[in-house]
Amino acid sequence: MEHGGNVLKIGKEIGVGPHEIVDFSANINPFQIPDELMQVITQAQKNVSIYPDPEYYELRKALANYSSTEIERIVPGNGAAQIIHDVIKLINPEKTMLPVPTFSEYEAALKVTGSNVVHFKMEITNNFELNVGELIKHIDESFDLLVLCNPNNPTGNLIMKKEMEQILEKCQKVGCKVIVDEAFIEFVAASERFTMASEAERWNNLIVIRAFTKIFAIPGIRLGYGVHGCLALSNNHRKYAVPWSVNVFAESLKDYINSVEASVYIKKISETIKLEKEIMEERIKKMEAFTVFPSHANFLLIRLIDHEKYNVERVCSWLLKRRILIRNCNNFNGMPSRFFRVAVKKKEENDQLIDSLLYINNSILNNKQC
Amino acid sequence: MEHGGNVLKIGKEIGVGPHEIVDFSANINPFQIPDELMQVITQAQKNVSIYPDPEYYELRKALANYSSTEIERIVPGNGAAQIIHDVIKLINPEKTMLPVPTFSEYEAALKVTGSNVVHFKMEITNNFELNVGELIKHIDESFDLLVLCNPNNPTGNLIMKKEMEQILEKCQKVGCKVIVDEAFIEFVAASERFTMASEAERWNNLIVIRAFTKIFAIPGIRLGYGVHGCLALSNNHRKYAVPWSVNVFAESLKDYINSVEASVYIKKISETIKLEKEIMEERIKKMEAFTVFPSHANFLLIRLIDHEKYNVERVCSWLLKRRILIRNCNNFNGMPSRFFRVAVKKKEENDQLIDSLLYINNSILNNKQC
Numbered sequence: 001m002e003h004g005g006n007v008l009k010i011g012k013e014i015g016v017g018p019h020e021i022v023d024f025s026a027n028i029n030p031f032q033i034p035d036e037l038m039q040v041i042t043q044a045q046k047n048v049s050i051y052p053d054p055e056y057y058e059l060r061k062a063l064a065n066y067s068s069t070e071i072e073r074i075v076p077g078n079g080a081a082q083i084i085h086d087v088i089k090l091i092n093p094e095k096t097m098l099p100v101p102t103f104s105e106y107e108a109a110l111k112v113t114g115s116n117v118v119h120f121k122m123e124i125t126n127n128f129e130l131n132v133g134e135l136i137k138h139i140d141e142s143f144d145l146l147v148l149c150n151p152n153n154p155t156g157n158l159i160m161k162k163e164m165e166q167i168l169e170k171c172q173k174v175g176c177k178v179i180v181d182e183a184f185i186e187f188v189a190a191s192e193r194f195t196m197a198s199e200a201e202r203w204n205n206l207i208v209i210r211a212f213t214k215i216f217a218i219p220g221i222r223l224g225y226g227v228h229g230c231l232a233l234s235n236n237h238r239k240y241a242v243p244w245s246v247n248v249f250a251e252s253l254k255d256y257i258n259s260v261e262a263s264v265y266i267k268k269i270s271e272t273i274k275l276e277k278e279i280m281e282e283r284i285k286k287m288e289a290f291t292v293f294p295s296h297a298n299f300l301l302i303r304l305i306d307h308e309k310y311n312v313e314r315v316c317s318w319l320l321k322r323r324i325l326i327r328n329c330n331n332f333n334g335m336p337s338r339f340f341r342v343a344v345k346k347k348e349e350n351d352q353l354i355d356s357l358l359y360i361n362n363s364i365l366n367n368k369q370c
Numbered sequence: 371m372e373h374g375g376n377v378l379k380i381g382k383e384i385g386v387g388p389h390e391i392v393d394f395s396a397n398i399n400p401f402q403i404p405d406e407l408m409q410v411i412t413q414a415q416k417n418v419s420i421y422p423d424p425e426y427y428e429l430r431k432a433l434a435n436y437s438s439t440e441i442e443r444i445v446p447g448n449g450a451a452q453i454i455h456d457v458i459k460l461i462n463p464e465k466t467m468l469p470v471p472t473f474s475e476y477e478a479a480l481k482v483t484g485s486n487v488v489h490f491k492m493e494i495t496n497n498f499e500l501n502v503g504e505l506i507k508h509i510d511e512s513f514d515l516l517v518l519c520n521p522n523n524p525t526g527n528l529i530m531k532k533e534m535e536q537i538l539e540k541c542q543k544v545g546c547k548v549i550v551d552e553a554f555i556e557f558v559a560a561s562e563r564f565t566m567a568s569e570a571e572r573w574n575n576l577i578v579i580r581a582f583t584k585i586f587a588i589p590g591i592r593l594g595y596g597v598h599g600c601l602a603l604s605n606n607h608r609k610y611a612v613p614w615s616v617n618v619f620a621e622s623l624k625d626y627i628n629s630v631e632a633s634v635y636i637k638k639i640s641e642t643i644k645l646e647k648e649i650m651e652e653r654i655k656k657m658e659a660f661t662v663f664p665s666h667a668n669f670l671l672i673r674l675i676d677h678e679k680y681n682v683e684r685v686c687s688w689l690l691k692r693r694i695l696i697r698n699c700n701n702f703n704g705m706p707s708r709f710f711r712v713a714v715k716k717k718e719e720n721d722q723l724i725d726s727l728l729y730i731n732n733s734i735l736n737n738k739q740c
Contacts (some may be wrong), residue, residue, distance in 0.1 A: 003613065005421035018420055028420060033419060048411070048590040048619075049403060050388055051375035053394060079591075080611045105613065105696045112610065220418040222448075240482065243373065243451045243475065247589030247617050314418065363656030 001106070004327040004341070005219065011144055014320060022349050026329040027153065027184065027299045029217040029269055030345035037216060044252035059246065062254035063225050067210070068198035074346045075237045078245045080183055080211035080224030085109045085208055087226055090233065092241055093144035099130055100334025103153045103181065115145070116145050119334050126243055127293055128301070129154035130162040136170045144172055148170045149181040149258070150196075153187060154341040156295025158188060164196055168203050175208055177205045184297040186215035187270050201244050203229040212253060214298065215266060223250035273298045277344045283354045287361035302330070304338045310364050312340050319356055326353075372696040373474070375589065375710070383658045384690060392719050396698040397523065399556065399639055400588040400715035404632045407586060407623070414622035420612050422621050430614065431691045432624035435597050437580070438568035443598045445607045448596030449613045450553055450581035453566045455479045456595055457577055460603065460610055461475055461547055463514035469500055470704025473523045474553065478702055485515070489704050497663055498525035498671070506540045519551040520566075521558060524699055524711040526665025528558060534566055538573050547575045554667040556585035557640050573599040582623060584668065585636060593620035641666045653724045657731035671699070674708045679735050682710050689726055696723075 005026025006019040053059075056076050064071040075076035077083045085329045088109040096110055099120040110117050120135055122128040130148075139146060146167070151158045159167075164180070171178050180196045188194055197208045206229035223246060224319060256262055280300060284292040289310075291303040304312055312328050321328055330341035362368075375396025377388040384391075417653055425427075426446050436442040447453045450648055458479040469490040472485075473593075480487050490505055491499040509516060516537070521528045526692075532552070541548050550566045558564055567578045576599035582588045593616060598604035626632055650670060654662040659680075661673040682698050689696055699709035712723060 003421075005426065006424060009425065009427075037461045038415070041418070042412075045408070045411065045588075049398065049587045050377060051373075051589040054376060055379065057379075078452075078612070078617075079614055082615070083611045105666040113501075176736060217419045219614065220621075221422040222415075222617045242448070242455045242573065244589065244592065245452070247448075247619065249617065249619055251590075257695065265544040341734065346729055 007325060010325060011319070012124075016323065021323050021325050022345070022352065023325045024066075024342040024345060025325045026219070026354055027221060027297065027343045029273070029298065030215070030343070030349065031269055031272070033217055034256075034261060034265045036208050036259065040252045041221070041249050042258045044248045047248045047252075050248070052246060052248055053207065054243055056246060056251065059251050062257055066257045067227055068243055069200050069227055072231055073200050073224055073234050075228065075234060075241060076223065076225045076246050077241060077249075078224070078250075079213065079222040080209055082104055082183070082222075083209050083226045084181075085112065086237060086240060087179065087209065088115075088145075090237055091173045092176070093146055095138075095166055096145040096147065097135075097139060097143050097176075098147050099135065099152075099330040100150050101128070101329070103148070104332060106147045118143075121334055122152075122155065122157070124336055127157070128152070129157050130159055130163075132159070132166060136167060138175060139167075139170055139174060140172045143174065145177050145179065146180045147181070149183070150194065151295070151297040152195060153184065153297065154297060154299065154301050154332060154335070154339075155325070156297045156301060158194060158296035160194070161194055172203070172205045177207065178203075179207045181207070181209045183211050184214055185210070186266050187273055187298040188296050189270065189274060191270075196360050197227045200227045200229045205229060206239040207233070209329075212257070214330045215269065215280060218320060218328060221250050221253075222247065223253055251282050266370045273344050276347060276350055279343060280350050280354060286356065287358060289361040289364040290357060299341055299343045301339060301341050304340070305364065306338070306363055309367070315340065315360055318360065322356060324353055326354060377695060378692070380674055380695060384693075386693065391695050391720065392715070393725060394712040394715060395695045396589070397667065397713045398584050398589060399643070399668065400713070400719065401587070401639055401642070403587055404626075404631060404635045406629065407626045410622045410626045411591070411619050414618045417711045419736075420618070422618055424613055426621065429621050431626040432627055435460060436621060436627045437565075437597055439570050439597055440599055443570050443604050444595055445598065445604060445611060446593065446595045446616050447611060448594070448617075448620075449583065449592040450579055451475055452553070452615060453579050453594045453596045454551075454608060455482065457549065457579065458483055458515075458611060460607055461515055461603060462549070465513050466515040466517065467505075467509060467513050467546075468517050469505065470524075471498070471524060471699070471702040472517070472519050473553075474702060476517045476551075489512075491704055492522075492525065493525070494706055494720050496523070496525070497670055499527050500533075502529070506537060507542055509537075509546055513544065513546045515547050515549065515550045517551070519553070519667070521554050521667040522563065523554065524666065524669065524671050524697070524702060524709075525663065526667045526669060526671060528564060528666035531564060531566070537728045538576060542573070542575050547577065548573075549577045549579060551579045553579070553581050554584055555580070556636050557633060557643055557668040558666050559644060561640075567597045570597045570599045575599060577603070582627070585639065591620050591623075592617065592719070593623055623678065625660055643714050646717060650714060650720050650724060653725065657728060659731040659734040661729060668733045669711055669713045671709060671711050675709070675734065676708070677734055679737070682708055685710065685730055688730065692726060694726060
């Protein structure tokens with residue numbers, strides 16, 4: 001399964017450096033890493049010759065503080081991907097409910113453990129919103145695990161806390177664990193009203209998975225963490241984790257994430273992205289060749305109009321010739337055809353993308369070559 | 371299981387910073403990280419906002435070149451610990467032969483998969499040398515895996531290539547895979563005569579595990595890799611590995627490891643350490659309270675004389691009061707009592723340790739308090 005953001009490979013294929021591609025395929029914050037974070041990372045260089053604390057005590061304390069929960073519930077790891085794979089191996093579910101389309105790494109991790117995966121379709125007719133009532137009806141004693149991404153990738157839909165609690169309650173009754181993936185939660189306005197991390201102690205069947213990759217634009221650093229509702233599972237997870245799985249640069253985030261600067265930065269970025277997203281949405285809505293879907297995250301899901309001469313592959317390759325990389329959604333399980341996803345980037349880059357989409361739109365409407 | 375090198379935790383306990391402790395407990399090169407490597411790591415900061423290449427093509431090419439093997443055989447990971455755990459999960463051995471005492475992470479990883487572990491004792495009477503003839507006799511069809519650390523930690527003993535080939539041949543006959551852990555191979559003089567990485571294509575049952583942690587003194591960076599004799603297992607390992615498991619700083623080593631500077635550095639460090647080790651050995655040999663064992667690596671295994679008033683815990687705590695940290699070997703499976711391990715460090719630090727050991731030696735011989 002391919003993910004977005006592979007600018008190294010694609011740059012090589014078209015003969016340009018990774019920094020020369022305008023990458024709308026990876027959903028990461030397009031603004032510069034905060035100066036204070038970069039300073040912390042630079043400082044961490046002096047610790048490369050010391051083994052990281054195997055207990056990651058200070059890091060876990062900082063993550064607990066950041067997530068408004070207790071240190072005992074925190075397990076840090078080598079990016080969210082590591083946490084996803086480890087938690088699924090630990091739970092080792094026989095049968096899993098997976099609302100789709102969603103982030104493909106869950107399907108990949110469930111395949112490794114051989115879980116029977118039941119897809120619960122989020123329907124295009126409902127703007128890919130999760131039908132909570134229907135989902136609850138379908139969850140029964142036969143399920144060991146339910147995975148929810150909130151907000152979801154690639155659809156951008158958000159589950160309200162009240163709905164989340166209904167789901168958790170039903171799952172608790174039938175003995176089903178619930179993973180809530182909050183990789184994009186910081187981009188949601190008033191995210192404290194939606195996160196389940198701070199509710200972990202209330203739900204013994206809850207595991208929240210988070211990362212700083214997206215909000216601080218640091219996919220190269222690798223820091224993810226789990227927040228466990230169940231203290232026994234939290235302990236098992238910590239024992240199961242490979243020693244020194246967090247490198248010193250990732251560990252150094254402990255000195256930044258609870259600072260005033262960090263919270264100011266997150267607020268500013270999420271507001272800026274929200275504004276930019278609205279501008280993009282408005283412009284794309286005016287194009288007949290595209291349908292744009294409502295999104296609470298830092299990306300937009302877009303459908304290309306039915307047309308025998310134009311498909312998403314053609315749109316992708318036309319854009320790539322202009323060094324614009326978008327995410328073809330054809331390999332997302334449960335995703336109807338003709339969809340692609342674009343990250344919200346800086347104004348100038350967004351304009352470049354929108355102008356290109358407008359050109360494609362006009363070509364399609366005029367049935368010209370694009 | 372505790373490992374060495376936990377200066378953060380121990381520093382906290384005795385109220386000093388990690389840099390104030392003279393750490394003989396972690397077996398890493400005591401000299402400064404090479405300037406050129408530090409430059410490469412600093413340069414990597416500009417890539418933290420880009421996802422690492424999921425295929426790690428350039429990194430794998432560099433590791434293959436460094437190990438005199440083919441790129442298809444290389445799987446990089448988040449430190450050797452990650453490779454150890456992943457490879458053992460993949461092989462999922464029912465029954466494993468583990469010569470002991472050895473690096474404890476193998477036992478830990480085998481416990482996770484529930485393997486039946488048979489310990490093959492390396493005897494103190496034989497200076498902990500592996501009795502290859504006896505080992506070969508004991509390996510039969512019932513074994514799925516044999517683990518050999520070469521040189522071995524904490525004993526420092528080295529298996530000759532000819533012996534290794536005899537072992538591999540017997541194991542191949544009975545369908546037993548062999549992991550050869552070469553975490554310390556760069557410290558061995560003329561290491562190219564001992565490494566099995568360059569022989570991988572000849573042995574379908576061989577997996578070599580290596581890392582740069584020790585030789586470049588970079589435990590905080592996290593870069594390990596596997597070299598597979600079996601291409602199918604290599605492919606499975608790459609598919610099994612969690613995406614983006616190597617961070618950009620670890621990935622940047624690709625631009626250093628095959629340089630002239632790197633090979634000059636490795637040669638210089640290994641020669642310096644060897645010389646220092648010989649000086650330490652000579653001095654400890656003169657102390658009646660200690661027996662030092664021959665070592666091909668960058669550490670020495672030492673036995674404290676039988677004495678009812680003095681045990682290794684007491685030696686450790688006396689040294690720690692002087693901010694010297696050594697590795698008590700009492701939690702190594704198969705290790706007789708009264709052993710400790712010390713890394714070879716810089717001359718001044720080694721002298722400090724040896725002077726302290728001499729003081730303890732004299733106290734014991736004079737039966738005084740130390």
